[in-house]
Amino acid sequence: MRALLLATILLLPGTAMMSSAPTTASRLEPLRLGQLQVWKLQDGRIPLAASLLKGLDPADARRMLGGKDAADTPVNAFLVRMPGRTVLVDTGIGQDPEDDSGHLVDQLASAGATPADIDLILITHDHFDHIGGLLKADGTRAFPNAILRVARREHAFWTEDPSRLPERLRDRAPKLKALFEVYAKAGAFRPFEDSEELAPGLRAIPAHGHTGGHTVYAFTSEGRELWCIGDLIHFGAVQFQRPEIGVAFDLDGDRAVKVRQELFREAARRQVVLAGAHLPQIVRIIPKGAGYDAVPVP
Numbered sequence: 001m002r003a004l005l006l007a008t009i010l011l012l013p014g015t016a017m018m019s020s021a022p023t024t025a026s027r028l029e030p031l032r033l034g035q036l037q038v039w040k041l042q043d044g045r046i047p048l049a050a051s052l053l054k055g056l057d058p059a060d061a062r063r064m065l066g067g068k069d070a071a072d073t074p075v076n077a078f079l080v081r082m083p084g085r086t087v088l089v090d091t092g093i094g095q096d097p098e099d100d101s102g103h104l105v106d107q108l109a110s111a112g113a114t115p116a117d118i119d120l121i122l123i124t125h126d127h128f129d130h131i132g133g134l135l136k137a138d139g140t141r142a143f144p145n146a147i148l149r150v151a152r153r154e155h156a157f158w159t160e161d162p163s164r165l166p167e168r169l170r171d172r173a174p175k176l177k178a179l180f181e182v183y184a185k186a187g188a189f190r191p192f193e194d195s196e197e198l199a200p201g202l203r204a205i206p207a208h209g210h211t212g213g214h215t216v217y218a219f220t221s222e223g224r225e226l227w228c229i230g231d232l233i234h235f236g237a238v239q240f241q242r243p244e245i246g247v248a249f250d251l252d253g254d255r256a257v258k259v260r261q262e263l264f265r266e267a268a269r270r271q272v273v274l275a276g277a278h279l280p281q282i283v284r285i286i287p288k289g290a291g292y293d294a295v296p297v298p
Protein backbone atom coordinates (compact mmCIF):
# COMPACT_ATOMS: atom_id res chain seq x y z
CA MET A 1 0.00 0.00 0.00
CA ARG A 2 2.76 2.36 0.99
CA ALA A 3 4.62 1.54 -2.23
CA LEU A 4 1.49 2.26 -4.19
CA LEU A 5 1.17 5.56 -2.42
CA LEU A 6 4.77 6.37 -3.22
CA ALA A 7 4.15 5.69 -6.87
CA THR A 8 1.43 8.29 -7.01
CA ILE A 9 2.71 10.90 -4.59
CA LEU A 10 6.50 10.80 -4.41
CA LEU A 11 6.93 14.20 -2.95
CA LEU A 12 6.67 16.21 0.19
CA PRO A 13 7.36 15.07 3.70
CA GLY A 14 6.08 16.06 7.00
CA THR A 15 8.82 17.80 8.85
CA ALA A 16 11.77 16.06 10.40
CA MET A 17 11.72 15.52 14.12
CA MET A 18 15.41 15.93 14.52
CA SER A 19 16.69 15.13 17.94
CA SER A 20 19.01 17.79 19.28
CA ALA A 21 20.83 15.20 21.39
CA PRO A 22 21.93 12.45 19.04
CA THR A 23 22.60 9.12 20.58
CA THR A 24 26.09 7.73 20.50
CA ALA A 25 25.53 4.75 18.25
CA SER A 26 28.34 2.58 17.01
CA ARG A 27 30.93 4.45 15.00
CA LEU A 28 30.57 4.51 11.21
CA GLU A 29 33.88 4.30 9.38
CA PRO A 30 34.30 6.45 6.29
CA LEU A 31 35.31 5.42 2.82
CA ARG A 32 38.50 7.33 1.93
CA LEU A 33 39.08 8.55 -1.63
CA GLY A 34 42.08 10.84 -1.93
CA GLN A 35 41.36 13.54 0.65
CA LEU A 36 37.66 12.79 0.70
CA GLN A 37 35.98 10.96 3.54
CA VAL A 38 32.56 9.58 2.68
CA TRP A 39 29.85 8.15 4.92
CA LYS A 40 26.62 6.54 3.77
CA LEU A 41 23.94 7.65 6.21
CA GLN A 42 20.79 5.59 6.07
CA ASP A 43 17.84 7.72 7.06
CA GLY A 44 15.27 4.99 6.52
CA ARG A 45 13.78 2.34 4.29
CA ILE A 46 10.87 2.21 1.88
CA PRO A 47 9.33 -0.74 0.06
CA LEU A 48 9.37 -0.29 -3.71
CA ALA A 49 6.90 -2.51 -5.56
CA ALA A 50 8.20 -4.58 -8.47
CA SER A 51 5.26 -3.23 -10.48
CA LEU A 52 7.02 0.17 -10.54
CA LEU A 53 9.57 -1.26 -12.99
CA LYS A 54 8.73 -0.27 -16.55
CA GLY A 55 9.53 -2.40 -19.58
CA LEU A 56 10.24 -5.54 -17.59
CA ASP A 57 8.10 -8.66 -17.58
CA PRO A 58 6.56 -9.04 -14.08
CA ALA A 59 7.89 -12.60 -13.75
CA ASP A 60 11.43 -11.39 -14.61
CA ALA A 61 11.05 -8.53 -12.14
CA ARG A 62 10.06 -10.91 -9.36
CA ARG A 63 12.92 -13.26 -10.19
CA MET A 64 15.49 -10.42 -10.19
CA LEU A 65 14.13 -9.25 -6.82
CA GLY A 66 14.77 -12.66 -5.30
CA GLY A 67 11.20 -13.91 -5.63
CA LYS A 68 9.69 -10.87 -3.93
CA ASP A 69 7.01 -8.46 -5.13
CA ALA A 70 8.77 -5.46 -3.59
CA ALA A 71 12.32 -4.40 -2.84
CA ASP A 72 13.08 -3.29 0.71
CA THR A 73 14.93 -0.13 -0.31
CA PRO A 74 17.26 2.07 1.73
CA VAL A 75 16.93 5.84 1.74
CA ASN A 76 20.43 7.28 2.04
CA ALA A 77 22.03 10.65 2.48
CA PHE A 78 25.81 11.05 2.23
CA LEU A 79 28.24 12.95 4.40
CA VAL A 80 31.36 14.02 2.52
CA ARG A 81 34.25 15.68 4.30
CA MET A 82 36.46 17.42 1.74
CA PRO A 83 39.25 19.93 2.33
CA GLY A 84 37.62 22.98 3.93
CA ARG A 85 34.04 21.72 3.71
CA THR A 86 31.61 19.37 5.39
CA VAL A 87 28.96 18.45 2.85
CA LEU A 88 25.65 16.64 3.16
CA VAL A 89 24.11 15.27 -0.02
CA ASP A 90 20.31 14.91 0.42
CA THR A 91 18.56 14.75 3.78
CA GLY A 92 16.37 11.64 3.74
CA ILE A 93 12.66 11.34 4.53
CA GLY A 94 12.64 12.86 7.99
CA GLN A 95 10.16 11.63 10.56
CA ASP A 96 7.18 9.93 8.95
CA PRO A 97 4.81 7.68 10.90
CA GLU A 98 4.34 5.47 7.84
CA ASP A 99 8.03 4.82 7.29
CA ASP A 100 11.03 3.55 9.17
CA SER A 101 12.79 6.89 8.79
CA GLY A 102 14.20 9.95 10.51
CA HIS A 103 17.54 8.37 11.48
CA LEU A 104 19.73 10.95 9.75
CA VAL A 105 20.85 12.87 12.82
CA ASP A 106 21.72 9.66 14.69
CA GLN A 107 23.64 8.48 11.64
CA LEU A 108 25.50 11.78 11.50
CA ALA A 109 26.44 11.33 15.16
CA SER A 110 27.80 7.88 14.34
CA ALA A 111 29.98 9.55 11.73
CA GLY A 112 31.21 12.03 14.35
CA ALA A 113 29.21 15.02 13.08
CA THR A 114 26.29 17.15 14.22
CA PRO A 115 23.81 19.10 12.07
CA ALA A 116 25.63 22.30 13.04
CA ASP A 117 28.84 20.98 11.44
CA ILE A 118 27.30 20.83 7.97
CA ASP A 119 28.24 23.88 5.91
CA LEU A 120 26.92 22.79 2.52
CA ILE A 121 23.79 20.80 1.63
CA LEU A 122 23.40 19.53 -1.93
CA ILE A 123 19.97 18.32 -3.00
CA THR A 124 19.83 15.90 -5.94
CA HIS A 125 16.13 16.60 -6.50
CA ASP A 126 13.05 17.75 -4.63
CA HIS A 127 11.31 14.43 -3.90
CA PHE A 128 10.17 13.89 -0.31
CA ASP A 129 12.81 11.27 0.48
CA HIS A 130 15.63 13.70 -0.32
CA ILE A 131 14.42 16.93 1.27
CA GLY A 132 12.50 15.54 4.26
CA GLY A 133 15.25 16.27 6.77
CA LEU A 134 15.77 19.95 5.93
CA LEU A 135 13.49 21.31 8.65
CA LYS A 136 13.02 20.49 12.30
CA ALA A 137 9.56 19.72 13.66
CA ASP A 138 9.21 23.37 14.68
CA GLY A 139 9.72 24.47 11.06
CA THR A 140 13.20 25.92 11.59
CA ARG A 141 16.36 24.89 9.76
CA ALA A 142 17.70 21.49 10.84
CA PHE A 143 21.15 22.56 9.58
CA PRO A 144 21.61 26.07 10.97
CA ASN A 145 25.04 26.75 9.46
CA ALA A 146 24.58 25.23 6.02
CA ILE A 147 24.14 26.83 2.63
CA LEU A 148 21.44 24.89 0.79
CA ARG A 149 22.04 24.34 -2.92
CA VAL A 150 19.82 22.81 -5.59
CA ALA A 151 19.80 23.16 -9.38
CA ARG A 152 17.85 26.26 -10.42
CA ARG A 153 16.21 24.10 -13.08
CA GLU A 154 14.97 21.65 -10.42
CA HIS A 155 13.64 24.39 -8.19
CA ALA A 156 11.90 26.08 -11.13
CA PHE A 157 10.53 22.74 -12.32
CA TRP A 158 8.53 22.32 -9.13
CA THR A 159 7.73 25.89 -8.18
CA GLU A 160 7.51 28.22 -11.16
CA ASP A 161 4.90 26.74 -13.47
CA PRO A 162 2.90 23.99 -11.76
CA SER A 163 0.75 23.60 -14.90
CA ARG A 164 3.66 21.68 -16.46
CA LEU A 165 3.49 19.08 -13.69
CA PRO A 166 1.25 16.04 -13.62
CA GLU A 167 -1.97 17.12 -11.93
CA ARG A 168 -1.37 14.98 -8.84
CA LEU A 169 1.83 16.92 -8.10
CA ARG A 170 0.64 20.49 -8.58
CA ASP A 171 -0.27 21.15 -4.97
CA ARG A 172 3.36 20.55 -4.03
CA ALA A 173 4.58 23.86 -5.38
CA PRO A 174 3.48 26.07 -2.45
CA LYS A 175 4.78 23.56 0.11
CA LEU A 176 8.16 23.37 -1.57
CA LYS A 177 8.37 27.13 -1.89
CA ALA A 178 7.64 27.50 1.82
CA LEU A 179 10.28 24.92 2.72
CA PHE A 180 13.06 26.53 0.69
CA GLU A 181 11.95 29.96 1.84
CA VAL A 182 13.01 29.06 5.39
CA TYR A 183 16.59 28.79 4.16
CA ALA A 184 16.22 31.72 1.73
CA LYS A 185 15.09 34.04 4.53
CA ALA A 186 18.30 33.23 6.38
CA GLY A 187 20.34 34.00 3.25
CA ALA A 188 21.22 30.30 3.04
CA PHE A 189 19.55 29.18 -0.19
CA ARG A 190 21.62 29.38 -3.38
CA PRO A 191 20.31 27.66 -6.54
CA PHE A 192 22.96 26.95 -9.17
CA GLU A 193 23.11 26.64 -12.93
CA ASP A 194 23.55 23.32 -14.78
CA SER A 195 27.12 21.95 -14.66
CA GLU A 196 28.28 24.69 -12.30
CA GLU A 197 31.51 24.12 -10.40
CA LEU A 198 30.30 24.42 -6.82
CA ALA A 199 33.72 24.36 -5.17
CA PRO A 200 37.19 23.22 -6.18
CA GLY A 201 36.83 19.47 -6.71
CA LEU A 202 33.03 19.57 -6.67
CA ARG A 203 30.77 20.03 -9.66
CA ALA A 204 27.17 19.43 -10.64
CA ILE A 205 26.30 17.06 -13.50
CA PRO A 206 22.83 17.57 -14.98
CA ALA A 207 21.00 14.22 -14.92
CA HIS A 208 17.49 15.31 -15.81
CA GLY A 209 14.75 12.78 -16.45
CA HIS A 210 13.78 11.40 -13.07
CA THR A 211 12.73 15.00 -12.39
CA GLY A 212 13.15 18.19 -14.40
CA GLY A 213 16.44 19.16 -12.77
CA HIS A 214 17.73 15.97 -11.14
CA THR A 215 21.46 16.42 -10.49
CA VAL A 216 24.46 14.19 -9.83
CA TYR A 217 27.26 15.63 -7.68
CA ALA A 218 30.84 14.79 -8.64
CA PHE A 219 33.62 15.06 -6.05
CA THR A 220 37.24 14.61 -7.11
CA SER A 221 40.40 14.34 -5.06
CA GLU A 222 43.87 13.12 -6.02
CA GLY A 223 42.57 11.37 -9.11
CA ARG A 224 39.74 9.58 -7.28
CA GLU A 225 36.18 10.40 -8.17
CA LEU A 226 32.92 10.00 -6.27
CA TRP A 227 29.51 10.62 -7.75
CA CYS A 228 26.49 11.03 -5.52
CA ILE A 229 23.91 9.89 -8.03
CA GLY A 230 20.63 10.45 -6.19
CA ASP A 231 17.88 8.57 -8.00
CA LEU A 232 19.78 7.72 -11.17
CA ILE A 233 18.94 4.15 -10.12
CA HIS A 234 16.25 2.80 -7.74
CA PHE A 235 16.47 -0.98 -8.09
CA GLY A 236 20.09 -2.08 -7.72
CA ALA A 237 19.11 -5.71 -8.33
CA VAL A 238 17.67 -4.84 -11.73
CA GLN A 239 18.91 -1.60 -13.27
CA PHE A 240 22.66 -2.24 -13.22
CA GLN A 241 22.13 -5.39 -15.30
CA ARG A 242 19.34 -3.72 -17.27
CA PRO A 243 19.94 0.07 -17.34
CA GLU A 244 17.24 0.42 -20.01
CA ILE A 245 14.54 -0.48 -17.47
CA GLY A 246 12.81 2.59 -16.03
CA VAL A 247 10.63 3.19 -13.00
CA ALA A 248 7.18 4.74 -12.80
CA PHE A 249 8.61 7.62 -10.72
CA ASP A 250 10.62 8.96 -13.66
CA LEU A 251 8.76 12.02 -14.90
CA ASP A 252 10.50 11.79 -18.28
CA GLY A 253 11.09 8.06 -18.59
CA ASP A 254 12.97 8.06 -21.91
CA ARG A 255 15.33 10.75 -20.78
CA ALA A 256 15.94 9.08 -17.41
CA VAL A 257 16.98 5.88 -19.19
CA LYS A 258 19.26 7.73 -21.60
CA VAL A 259 20.94 9.66 -18.80
CA ARG A 260 21.46 6.49 -16.74
CA GLN A 261 23.03 4.73 -19.72
CA GLU A 262 25.34 7.67 -20.49
CA LEU A 263 26.47 8.20 -16.92
CA PHE A 264 26.95 4.49 -16.21
CA ARG A 265 29.11 4.21 -19.35
CA GLU A 266 31.24 7.12 -18.19
CA ALA A 267 31.42 5.88 -14.59
CA ALA A 268 32.56 2.43 -15.70
CA ARG A 269 35.16 3.87 -18.06
CA ARG A 270 36.66 6.16 -15.41
CA GLN A 271 36.16 3.82 -12.44
CA VAL A 272 34.04 6.38 -10.63
CA VAL A 273 32.73 5.38 -7.20
CA LEU A 274 28.92 5.60 -7.12
CA ALA A 275 26.87 6.55 -4.06
CA GLY A 276 23.15 6.06 -4.71
CA ALA A 277 20.31 7.27 -2.54
CA HIS A 278 18.58 3.90 -2.87
CA LEU A 279 21.49 1.49 -3.10
CA PRO A 280 22.48 -0.69 -0.14
CA GLN A 281 26.19 -0.12 -0.79
CA ILE A 282 28.63 2.31 -2.36
CA VAL A 283 29.84 0.64 -5.58
CA ARG A 284 31.98 0.72 -8.68
CA ILE A 285 30.54 -0.74 -11.88
CA ILE A 286 32.12 -3.05 -14.42
CA PRO A 287 30.65 -3.69 -17.88
CA LYS A 288 29.01 -7.10 -18.19
CA GLY A 289 26.96 -8.08 -21.24
CA ALA A 290 24.58 -5.25 -22.07
CA GLY A 291 24.76 -3.94 -18.52
CA TYR A 292 27.02 -3.80 -15.47
CA ASP A 293 28.14 -5.66 -12.42
CA ALA A 294 28.09 -3.51 -9.30
CA VAL A 295 31.04 -4.17 -7.01
CA PRO A 296 30.80 -2.88 -3.43
CA VAL A 297 33.64 -0.55 -2.45
CA PRO A 298 34.84 -1.55 1.00
Ligand SMILES: [Zn+2]
Pocket residue numbers: 127129130230231277278
Ligand atom coordinates in the same frame (compact mmCIF):
# COMPACT_ATOMS: atom_id res chain seq x y z
ZN1 LIG B 1 14.51 8.91 -3.99
